[in-house]
Amino acid sequence: EIVLTQSPATLSLSPGERATLSCRASQSVSSYLAWYQHKPGQAPRLLIYDASNRATGVPARFSGSGYATDFTLTISSLEPEDFAVYYCQQRINLFTFGGGTKVEIK
């Protein structure tokens, strides 16, 4: 099973700041990596698929990069609605999720 490790576990930032979230895979997943945003009481929302493609309707402030084992989700300037938990998910083999990064208001 491919293990995804996300860091940091918690990111404390202010609105307008840049957020950089990391996801590391225990073995190569090529570009088969997605990022989800999850808020309490809601279903997860797809932000990025295939490592760097923004899903329909996702604001341009969200961007994804990386390949093989190291991936990054960047939020260029945090809006109030961006404070949530973010998960990466690999989709190359028996999908798995990372442990999540909580982006909280500082």
Added chain:
Amino acid sequence: QIQLLQSGPEVKKPGTSVKVSCKASGFTFINSAVQWVRQARGQRLEWIGWIVVRSGNTKYAQKFQERVTMTRDMSASTATLELSSLGSEDTAIYYCAVYYYDDNDEYNDHWGQGTLVTVSS
């Protein structure tokens, strides 16, 4: 309007089974794949498995391999998750999610509202 409507909350005794259904509308169900994901309170998202609607092919996470079954009814545009030998650790919100490329070659990913399954004696 694309919608995934999941069945209602369930309360089950340990050792029994549960079925959660997911009815799709607003898109071509046969061209999609359905993944099932759960989240226990305070825990991470956990992938259970997926089913390709057209072929019925399934892949399950190793953890659930022995006690999960995913099926689909194309005529009813419905996917179903069955989990057996329930224990308290299976108490969680269960989500279905579909993914597919539409006629404009755009990638789509849509989730149901979630179904709370509580396992308690």
